[in-house]
Amino acid sequence: MNRRDFLKVAGSGALIASSSGTAEARGNLEPPPEAVGMLYDSTLCIGCKACVVKCKDVNDMPAVTDEHNPQWDQATELSADTLNIIKAYTDGSAETKNAETDGFAFIKRNCMHCVDAGCVSVCPVQAMKKDPKTGIVSHDPDVCIGCRYCVAACPYNIPKYEYDDAFGQIQKCQLCNQKGVERIDNGQLPGCVEVCPTGANIFGTRDELLAEAKRRVAMKPGEENTFPLGTVGSPHGHVAPAADYQPHVFGEHEGGGTQVMVVSGVPHTELGLPDLPDRSYAAVSETVQHSIYSNMLAPAGLLAGLLYFARRNTQEEGQDKDKEEQS
Amino acid sequence: MSHHQATGGRIITLPFLVLSLLALAAIWILGERFFYGLGAVTNLNDGFPWGIWVVYDVVVGTGLACGGYVLALTVYIANKGRYHPLVRPALLASLFGYSLGGIGALVDMGRYWNFYQMFNPGQQNYNSVMLEVGLCVSAYSVVLMIEFLPVVLEKFKAVKWQRKLEKVLFVFIAIGVLLPSMHQSSLGSLLIAMGHKVTPLWQSLHLMPFLALVTAMLLGFSIVIFEGSMVAVGLRRPSESHILTGLTKGVIGLLIVYLVVRFGDLIMRGALGHAFSGDLRGNMFLVETLLFVVPLVILLQKQWRQRGPYLLVAAVSIILAGALYRFNAFLIGFEPGGGFVYFPSVKEILVSVGMVAIEIVGYLLIVKTFPVLPKAHGHADSAHA
Numbered sequence: 001m002n003r004r005d006f007l008k009v010a011g012s013g014a015l016i017a018s019s020s021g022t023a024e025a026r027g028n029l030e031p032p033p034e035a036v037g038m039l040y041d042s043t044l045c046i047g048c049k050a051c052v053v054k055c056k057d058v059n060d061m062p063a064v065t066d067e068h069n070p071q072w073d074q075a076t077e078l079s080a081d082t083l084n085i086i087k088a089y090t091d092g093s094a095e096t097k098n099a100e101t102d103g104f105a106f107i108k109r110n111c112m113h114c115v116d117a118g119c120v121s122v123c124p125v126q127a128m129k130k131d132p133k134t135g136i137v138s139h140d141p142d143v144c145i146g147c148r149y150c151v152a153a154c155p156y157n158i159p160k161y162e163y164d165d166a167f168g169q170i171q172k173c174q175l176c177n178q179k180g181v182e183r184i185d186n187g188q189l190p191g192c193v194e195v196c197p198t199g200a201n202i203f204g205t206r207d208e209l210l211a212e213a214k215r216r217v218a219m220k221p222g223e224e225n226t227f228p229l230g231t232v233g234s235p236h237g238h239v240a241p242a243a244d245y246q247p248h249v250f251g252e253h254e255g256g257g258t259q260v261m262v263v264s265g266v267p268h269t270e271l272g273l274p275d276l277p278d279r280s281y282a283a284v285s286e287t288v289q290h291s292i293y294s295n296m297l298a299p300a301g302l303l304a305g306l307l308y309f310a311r312r313n314t315q316e317e318g319q320d321k322d323k324e325e326q327s
Numbered sequence: 328m329s330h331h332q333a334t335g336g337r338i339i340t341l342p343f344l345v346l347s348l349l350a351l352a353a354i355w356i357l358g359e360r361f362f363y364g365l366g367a368v369t370n371l372n373d374g375f376p377w378g379i380w381v382v383y384d385v386v387v388g389t390g391l392a393c394g395g396y397v398l399a400l401t402v403y404i405a406n407k408g409r410y411h412p413l414v415r416p417a418l419l420a421s422l423f424g425y426s427l428g429g430i431g432a433l434v435d436m437g438r439y440w441n442f443y444q445m446f447n448p449g450q451q452n453y454n455s456v457m458l459e460v461g462l463c464v465s466a467y468s469v470v471l472m473i474e475f476l477p478v479v480l481e482k483f484k485a486v487k488w489q490r491k492l493e494k495v496l497f498v499f500i501a502i503g504v505l506l507p508s509m510h511q512s513s514l515g516s517l518l519i520a521m522g523h524k525v526t527p528l529w530q531s532l533h534l535m536p537f538l539a540l541v542t543a544m545l546l547g548f549s550i551v552i553f554e555g556s557m558v559a560v561g562l563r564r565p566s567e568s569h570i571l572t573g574l575t576k577g578v579i580g581l582l583i584v585y586l587v588v589r590f591g592d593l594i595m596r597g598a599l600g601h602a603f604s605g606d607l608r609g610n611m612f613l614v615e616t617l618l619f620v621v622p623l624v625i626l627l628q629k630q631w632r633q634r635g636p637y638l639l640v641a642a643v644s645i646i647l648a649g650a651l652y653r654f655n656a657f658l659i660g661f662e663p664g665g666g667f668v669y670f671p672s673v674k675e676i677l678v679s680v681g682m683v684a685i686e687i688v689g690y691l692l693i694v695k696t697f698p699v700l701p702k703a704h705g706h707a708d709s710a711h712a
Contacts, residue, residue, distance in 0.1 A: 077665070079373060122520045124458035125444040125451065143444045146437020148376035149457045153520040157663055160373050161437050163366030168437055255522075274523060274664065281522035286454045288516055288533055293459070299505060306404060306501035313406045314497045 026287045028256035028280050029116040031206050035135035036175070036184065037113055037259030038193060038201055039209040041216060042271065043098050043243035044227060045106040045200035047086055051192035055084040055110075058176055058183070058191035080160040080171040084110040084192050089270050098243045098265025105264060107271035108201060110192070111158045111173035113137050114280070115206075116256035119150035119159055119172075121282035127170070128159075134184060135206070135259050136177050141169040155255055155274055155281065189230055196229070204232040206259050213249040213263050216242070256280030331415055331481070331698035334562055338695060346684040353681020356674045357434055365437060368674040374667020375658075377435075382657040383679045384431025386514055387650045389464065392424020393547030394554065395471060396507040401577070403500045410570060412701035415478060416558065417551050419699055422471045423686040429468055431682060432461075456516045463510035470503045482697050508540065515539025518656055524663050527598035528612045529656035534592050538652075541585045546649040548578045552642035556635065562694070564703055568635040575626045575638070578645070582623045611651070611659050618648030 056063065056073065061081045063073035075082040087109060092102035117137050119128040127144035130137050139159070150159045150170065162168030176183040176190040183190060193203040202209070212232050219225055219242035228237040243265045250268045251261035255276040262268060269275060292298060360368045371378050394417035401407050402414055433439050444450045445461045452458055477496070480489040515535035518525050531538060552574060555567045593599040602612045622641035631637040658669065671679075694700050 077373070118520050118522075121452075121454050122457060123452055124455040124461055125441070125447070127444075141438070143441055143447075143450050144438050145441045145444060146439065147432075147435075147457055148437060149455075149517070149520075151373070151376035152524070153522075155522055155524070157374060157665055157667075161371075161376065162364070163369070163371055164364050166362055166364045168364055170437075272665070276523065281520050282454075284522075284532055285456065285516065285520040288519055288536065289454065289456055289459070289513075292512070292536065299509060302508070303501060303505045306504050307498065309404045309406070310497040310501040310504070313403050313408075314493075314500065 026283050026290065028278075028283050031115045031257065031259065032131075032133055032135045034133055035115070035206040035259050036204065037135070037206050037209055037261065038175075038190065038203055039213050039232075040108045040201050040260070040262050041227070042105050042107055042200070042262065042264035042266070043245065044198045044240075045086065045108065046198055047088060047106045048197065049086050050195040050197065051108065051201060052082070052084055052086055054191040054195040055173075056082070058181060059083055078109055078158065078160065080162045080168070083171060083173040084108065087272065089266060089272075091270075100266045100270060103266070105266045105271065106200075107262070107264070107273070108192075109156075109272070110260065111137060111175070112156055112251060112258035112260045113175060114255060114258050116280035116282050118153040118155060118255075118280070118282045121286060122149045122153040124149070131177075134175075134177065136175045136184070137172075138174045138178055139170055139172055144170055146170070153281070155276055193230060199227045199229040199237060202228060202231055202234075206261075208232045209261060210249065210252060213252075213261055216263050217245040217247050217249060219245065221245075253278045256283065330412065330701055331478070332700070332702050333482075333698050334564070334695050334700055334703075336562075336695050338692060343688060343691065346688045349677075349684035350681045350688060353678045353684070356678050356681075359674070360434060365435070368672065368678075370669055370672045370675065372667055372669065374663035374665055375661070375669035377657065378669060379658075379671045379675055379679050380431050380435040382654060384435075384682055385428045385464075386653050386657055388424055388431065388682070389428040389514070390511065390543050390546040390649055390653060391550050391646070392421040392428065393507060393511065393543045394418075394551045395421030395474070395547075396504065396511075397544055397547035397577075398551060399474075399500055399504050401574070403497070404504060407573075410573070413551055413555065413567070413570065415475075415699045415701075416554060416694065418471065418475050419478075419690060419693055420550065420554055420686075422468075422475055423689050425464065425468045425471055427682045427686055429464060431679075432464075434678075456513050456520070459513045460510050460517065463506050463513065467503065467506040467510065470499050470506060473499045474503055478697050478699055507543065511543035512536035512540040514543075514653075515656075521661070524661060525656060526601070526608055526660045526662050527596065528593070528601050528608060529652075529660040531589075531592050531596075534588065538585070538589060541581055541588075542649040542652055545578065545581050545585065545645050548574050548581070549642040549645040549649070552638060553646060556639045556642070558694075558700065559635075562700075564700070566635055568633075568638055571638060572633050575632050575641075578641075579623065579626050582619060582626075582645070586619060586623070608655075608660055611655050615648060615651045615655055618644050618651060622648070 064075035064079065064081055066074055075085060078085050087107050089105045089107065091100060094104045096103040098105055113136055117130055120130045120137060124147065125143045125145055127140045128137060128150050148161050151161060159170050159172045161170050177185060189203050193201050209232060221244040222241045224239055225242050226237050226239050228234040246264055246267055249261055249263055250273055251258035262273065264271060356368055365371055369378055398410060398414050398417045402410050433442065436442060445458060476492060477489055480492065513536065515538055518535050519532055552571045555571050558564060559566045602609050622644040625637055625641040626632045
């Protein structure tokens with residue numbers, strides 16, 4: 001085979017690869033119509049951590065303690081033992097709540113239940129799954145191979161592997177709807193929502209939560225408003241002056257959108273939430289992968305060319321050998 | 328009849344004993360890993376789920392095992408028969424590299440007993456790059472064994488079986504070129520889904536598979552040149568540098584393509600400025616780039632590339648460049664946020680060192696007892712076959 005032939009094979013392979021991919025660009029996935037989630041309002045949170053305690057209770061997880069103060073849970077980070085945590089932002093003298101300078105604010109961290117979840121896209125064995133109805137991202141340890149690609153691919157560092165266990169597993173918030181808990185299916189609220197005393201964390205469909213979030217960020221600072229407890233339409237709630245909200249609902253568009261959304265008085269980046277492009281990384285990754293492998297056309301075309309030349313060139317070699325043996 | 332021969336010689340030598348000791352240490356540490364969990368021996372954490380067992384043993388290791396791939400492409404597809412004497416040793420090195428890469432992936436798997444789920448059609452997720460890598464690497468390891476089978480049959484003089492295998496071998500040669508093209512590019516695609524956690528100097532999104540494939544080929548050619556030189560020196564065999572020099576044409580082309588695409592991408596994304604920020608990542612990028620440019624400069628000089636020592640320096644530089652590119656993209660340029668840091672533990676490093684020791688011990692053992700290397704005398708004559 002001469003160079004021209006070789007370039008023909010290479011070229012045809014590349015042509016098939018590129019032409020088969022043009023129609024396949026994958027956009028962001030859409031949220032299921034009845035997708036559920038949570039809205040966390042940092043301005044209403046008082047940092048009581050009742051949600052952290054309840055989460056451990058529901059998920060049967062041990063307290064994280066240090067050697068000096070073993071009396072109570074002292075988790076400071078999400079871990080395989082802590083699926084939900086309240087963290088604080090402080091600046092300067094930390095006097096004023098919800099102020100970026102010389103202020104403080106709380107942030108609740110847990111799985112964001114992404115609309116187009118990276119962990120679901122990258123899992124080789126569908127151990128990470130997005131419920132087609134609720135959109136809840138759940139995990140099945142019985143099929144998980146423990147490759148931890150979900151950990152690497154999550155923009156929020158949510159899935160955690162139990163490194164200290166010979167038979168460790170991945171742990172993450174499953175919105176209290178995992179097998180054996182099923183609070184959402186049973187009409188209950190997620191544990192962390194149920195115990196929230198100020199309505200800083202409420203449950204609902206993504207649509208109604210998004211509308212509520214937009215209502216809040218449009219409020220005039222200081223104006224009296226009603227904030228519901230538990231769910232968006234709840235009759236229980238309290239009237240309070242609105243905080244000075246950032247004009248941004250985190251999770252409306254970030255990384256293709258999330259089902260757990262955040263509104264706050266300080267910018268989300270100060271609260272440790274990442275700046276993400278609107279297009280999900282999963283959509284980019286799958287577009288590239290499916291452009292190359294759409295219907296396996298490119299690999300099949302390439303293989304056909306490779307088979308042709310490999311056969312021809314090994315046969316020639318065989319002939320050479322025979323000649324040598326004769327001589 | 329054969330153009331190959333076992334080199335013979337003593338098997339138990341001082342290097343053999345030292346390497347075996349390192350291999351045993353690695354096996355001991357792996358025992359600890361299986362009894363007490365990954366955390367007992369590694370520095371993996373909630374921000375860095377992949378350490379050197381994935382990045383060195385699998386991502387870099389299989390890249391270094393691409394010698395069999397590029398030679399199959401050169402000899403059987405591009406029909407450059409004069410490189411044929413290099414095929415068997417390269418296949419052997421690839422076989423070890425891929426087998427140990429597979430073992431490395433398995434011991435790193437947090438739930439290895441579920442590994443078979445990757446082969447369960449009911450569970451497979453065709454959107455996952457990891458699935459493609461897992462299946463492809465497994466399949467290629469089997470293909471490498473079949474490609475190496477003629478050596479074993481020749482050793483045991485199973486002429487009938489050898490003839491039969493030779494008739495169908497072209498099928499496995501073709502698949503053996505296809506599979507690495509697929510999974511080596513996918514190793515780069517693994518990073519796309521990690522998005523902003525891969526810092527801008529290394530997050531090229533759509534170009535990741537291309538850059539990974541080009542570096543795989545560069546690693547493959549360079550490791551062939553490197554191994555050829557090592558065998559010549561270590562086993563006191565005639566130098567093969569006159570054959571090896573021919574491979575440099577392909578290497579030069581690949582280096583130019585790589586550098587043009589890499590820098591074109593960085594400039595288009597406006598990310599090149601990070602290279603001069605003076606921090607660890609910027610400096611590592613500069614080192615990586617230097618390691619790609621130096622061999623290009625050497626190989627472009629005709630009087631240099633024809634001399635063994637220069638050729639070896641260029642090959643080693645490319646090996647380091649390709650390895651560092653992958654280390655940078657997967658670890659040094661990986662920023663999960665939240666203050667997480669990772670540096671491998673001594674035990675992690677010892678396991679990776681032990682894996683390399685197993686490779687070298689196995690390679691030495693097999694070239695001494697199986698007809699892998701070209702016949703020492705008059706091998707230039709048979710080179711056209």
